[in-house]
Amino acid sequence: MVLTTAFSQQYKTTLSDKRDYTLRLTDIEADLNISKIAGNEILIQATSLPETPAKAKGLRPLTKTGVDNTGIGINMEIVENMISLSGGKTGENLKYDIKIPGNVSIIINSPSYDRLYELNLSGISKEVEIVISRGNIIMDNITGPVIVRTDKGNVDIVFSEVSQEGPMSIICQSGDIDITVPEKEKATFKLSAGNGDIYTDLDIKETKDDFHSFGSFGYSVNPDNQKYYFKFDKDFPMNNLNEIYIPEMGSIEVDKDKGVLKFEKKQGSEELLDLAKKYEGKLDEYKNAEKFYAKSLAFSHPLYFYDFFFYDLKGELNDGGVEIAVKTENGNIYLRKGNP
């Protein structure tokens, strides 16, 4: 049973407490404040709602996406457990305060924001998924799972605890990501900051998981010092793939038991020319050095450290837990200890 009452600037809906809901906000071009309240009502309060022009008196307002059936510039539909809000009104300082019960997870999908909006979420203990083009996201007292994707804007998340319910992923095209985690929580971080750096005061242990540890080895890329060793703990992760491309030198085909199978040089490779200069007149030594160099590069190739290809670093907090992927293509990552 859903009861609905509408006030001029406020809207209220009662939900059933017997099931879980998802609140989906689509194309709402306004600042948002979402927080949790006790009970089973959804409360939406609008501030700086643009005034209805006098000419519109007696007419029914339509939003871009449907009828404004809330009186606050939002179209609302409830189908099964999905509460869909979509917006039409835009305004310089338009802001919605949304209060939701504890059994509601959130999806915000507004990929066409044109100004830098502010999204504040507080106290949410269910899954939150946010896709926006521009905007700063601030989440406080959150448990996750959190899925965030922004084009431009910073993301600040303070976890009160880290839900182990499912993996999390925070991706910014351009912007800093700042995450605070209580130090006793369990998590496995996959981190990557393009054109930026990663900073932390958490005790994160870098991991070498299955895809790393199959070849725990030391290697040296110095052809003068031909001491290298590699030891395979596990099988080659990709059954048939043994041809690896080394951009600087060409491609090399390797087998974990037989070593170098085939080495195809790149014509005019600077590295190889340097090597040839070094071993001028000593053809045998040169050939050895060349092969050695290729081989050691091959075994230090990113394909062998597979996760390093998508992420700069993988590390565990308290022996690891739920996977949290954090990626910004242009910005810094800050991982902080929470206040105990």
Place this chain on the structure above:
Amino acid sequence: MNCKDYSELMIECFAGDINNNVLKKLMGHLDVCSDCRNEYQQLEEINKSFDLLPDLKLGSISDIYQNHDSVQELTEKRQRRGFKHISRKILIPAGVAASIILFLAGFLAGRIQKENNLKYQEIAALRSEVNETKNLMILSLLKQQSASKRIQAASYAEKLEDLQPEVMDALLQSLNTDQSTNVRLASLEALSKYTDNPFIRTELVKAFDQESDPVIQVNMINLMVLLNEKSSAQILQRLLDDDNTELIVKDQARKGLKTLL
């Protein structure tokens, strides 16, 4: 709901993706339907065995065989020791007894051998069943409304030994059409582990050609360069020439082209 629906519910249930009401419904059905109850118990066992999976490597199987060898050796040793201290008087009855013992020993050894074979078969069957279930689970998770669950599916797929064609297709579809970039990136990660498969490789190049999300584009460029996928060079060139391409993508494409050609 029929039994088939409940069967799907069970998988969701083990994926931890079921709310209390539906769970109650499922439990109610299990009380009345013995077939489904059996299936549920089997799934429960398989689910438990997930944790054991790394221990079921060949090593532990050969351990079983080693134990079996030592049992045989032990029986032989006992028999040899036994003959030394026996006087002639009882040699004939002893001979009879010995043959009985030998027969019994042989019988026992045979049984152990058989049991071991069975064990081996059971383990192999269990492993393939687990693999099958995991594949099913991935398919089910990929359909979930929760983005986190869909990422979970991709990370399961990443760790599988054997990717079934349906799962491959589902992952490719997720990479191409999922609403969430986060999920799509996770699917790309999973698929890139299987790039020794020519089909996936071709599909990834196709996906790269269609891609418009800058974050995915950057990661795809990196992957194409690592795989030395020369057929992607013209896509890189197109991205470079296109005025609408994001700056970070252009930078990466420029670097990529330099190394690819």
